[in-house]
Amino acid sequence: MPNKSVSATALIFVLVLALALGTRPAHAYLDPAAGSMILQVLLGGIAGLALFFRLFWRKVLAFFGADRPKKDAPEGR
Template sequence: MKVSNFSKFSLLCLALLPINAFAYLDPGTGSAMLQGILGALAAMAMVLKLYWHRLLRMFGLRKSAIKKEPDTEKK
């Protein structure tokens, strides 16, 4: 997808020009935002915990566990 110069310029103007919002955030909104952030952190921690061994194998820090079968033959 080709991005035109006009779209780049308009995105730059939106990012750099100050815009007053005249908004009010009450304590309930702040606590809801905090709860969302903490919930996202807890979800990331659970995903990391569930896939910890896969991540270690992916980065090459741990070898995959290979079960050895017992030798049933006697010499």
């Protein structure tokens, strides 16, 4: 019975080798400005999501009913 870790390693090696040998040249050029623009879009999207959740998190929870007080909880606490 073959060792599973060896067979998985061999499979990964064969897949990486097939991908490396089967590449074709890309007839495109990404200059540094394009790379920085992509990075800026990603960081802006992350910042926008963070701001959205910071501003509207309680409203989202209230919409789904997570903000309701529990019936077991004593009043005034």
